[in-house]
Amino acid sequence: MDVTPILESLNDAQRQAVTAPAEPTLVIAGAGSGKTRVLVHRAAWLIDVEGVSPQGLLAVTFTNKAAAEMRGRIEALLDMPVNHLWIGTFHGLAHRLLRRHWREAELPQNFQIIDSDDQLRLIKRLLKNLEIDDSRWVPREIQYFINAQKDEGLRPKHLDDDGDPNRRQMISFYKEYEEVCARGGLVDFAELLLRAHELWRDNPELLAHYQRRFQHLLVDEFQDTNAIQYAWLRLLAGKEGVPFVVGDDDQSIYRWRGARVEHIHQFQKDFPSTSVVKLEQNYRSTATILNAANAVIANNNSRMGKNLWTDGADGEAIKMYAAYNERDESDFVIGRLRDWIDHGNVRADAAILYRSNAQSRVLEESLINAGIPYRVYGGLRFFERAEIKDALAYLRLIANRDDDSSFERVVNRPTRGIGARTVESMRAYARANSCAMWRAAGAIASDTLTSRSANSVLAFLNLIERMARETSGLDLQDQVDHVIHASGLVDYFKKDKGEKGETRVENLLELVSAAKSFEPDPAEEMSPLDEFLSHAALESGEGQADAWEDCVQLMTMHSAKGLEFPLVFMCGMEDGLFPHQRSIADPNGLEEERRLCYVGITRAKETLYVTFAEQRRLHGMDNFSQPSRFIAEIPDEYVEEIRPRVQVSRPMGRASGLSRRQSSIAPGDDIGIRLGQRVRHGKFGHGVILNCEGQGAHARVEVNFETAGTKWLVLSYANLDLM
DNA sequence: TACTATTTAATTTTT
């Protein structure tokens, strides 16, 4: 067996990981150190060299994208398709198990998956049913509570209210929610994982079967596993299994979603024979960028400890720009971007990163003004669009009449004279008789309702039945095509004037082609429609279809994880924004923000800009802020400050700008001032510099004083103190 | 039922 292709391109540490013996292995893989490569080569090594059957391997990721990439790269490396290799997301694999063993999992065969949006609607509906004031009990918080419990593997029966009435109410909502889901055959994301775990836990023979089958477990982004995912892995690994997990404790940025970095430590306790391999050589960034990242993350406690290095060049300094306000910041970014593009670079190689989505607005405006094409990541995804969800709801209702979520979604969409009151009486009936809306609708239509609304309701029921009849036996795409028309959705959106309606109709037609290109897996014992619906829930589709054009990339630092760009701007580096206000007080929160900063810095391959605004309009109010503490954590030697456009004097060194050191401004003094600089005047008190002009002894500044208003002052006389 | 005025709240988001 020639192992050259699998090993030749690897460095020592990577090779050590890839060829590790069949024992639990923990790979700590720094940013850009070849994490995916190690996973891919490990799989190839096991199959090609160790002779493990592809069927004996299970590879788990968090995103569909990562799963697809891994499969593609393994196949490329082995030069053959590996169809029987299970690669998927935690949710995808859990789903597969539940479909196969729906009976043991105590689920109806045609259970449907609901996404977070469906889940939230369902909770709101539930509150209405219980006649609960949803300003006192916020649906989002209930949703968060339920998911947090499920992420921890807890059912209502495991929960204790500790005498806390608030908690007690939450638990009862959780219980209610479960009952509604059970009645409708609905499974949310967290439920997929929890059920799959219980399936194995409660069916030892089944578990034994999978334990025998999957000897080798490959896990990507291990630092992001939540309790239930980890428990699931541990069950599967049992005593004999060989988990091979790859992660980076420094890139754990999803604690708020249940991810627990601690699993990295726990893993070594649970599998005492674990060997640890650290990948620290970085192939992405310049030494300067890596040193900066290392320095920042070194401020965190409780790390595994790791230092990225490269045998490449130092590269250019990190550029820091202190903007006057967010407008100035974005103008600066766009100016630099223009230069860069003018030098023959590709727009798509540049990324603008920010902490929160709201920051994109100003940047977008500047980009539009400058005529630079851009793309914002993280918008609504295809399957999340309202019109698509409408169409899917019809399809789901055809597949499962008991799906109340879908029923309520489309019962009056397009409007067909079934108003809130009618729906309300259906709800009441359904609640009183513990039955689905579908049956309630039938019952009250023949009973309680006025003939007019009864007719409307019957028409709706007939419509669904008719569509079910007419589409049975059709190909998937014909089913979808038929439904979007017969339901009246297409006509309904056509009526919408302007571009919006057009886009919606286009999207609906796009859904038909999505169905057309969808390839059901013959191994799954589901109808193609059920499979398509599950696919739609589990894989919400790409953000935007037109990923073609060469665009500057805008995204949050969270969404940037895993990506890399030659040119990166980190914008809005201000305390309060980044680290975010809501994380600053809590040490754990702050450390997570710092990890996010680490993620951001390590996205850059060659050039990194960090910018902050001294003044920023947030929620319609002007706020003054200090540069992010993370900026101060980057050693001076790696940073070059970019001068403001106004030439008052030299920009103050970083030390003076970022520390509390005070200094008086004297004429001719080299230590100058910047726009946004806070100052104090003997008579006018505290203020902020808005504008500057002139040089040396003639230099004047415009200062906005907190109490005295805005004034122009001659620097040499004003005797301002820098604050 | 649909449109308009008012109120409210404001990280990050795989699946």
Added chain:
DNA sequence: TTAAATAGTA
């Protein structure tokens, strides 16, 4: 500021 959700009105 603004977007979304709700309440009120035609």
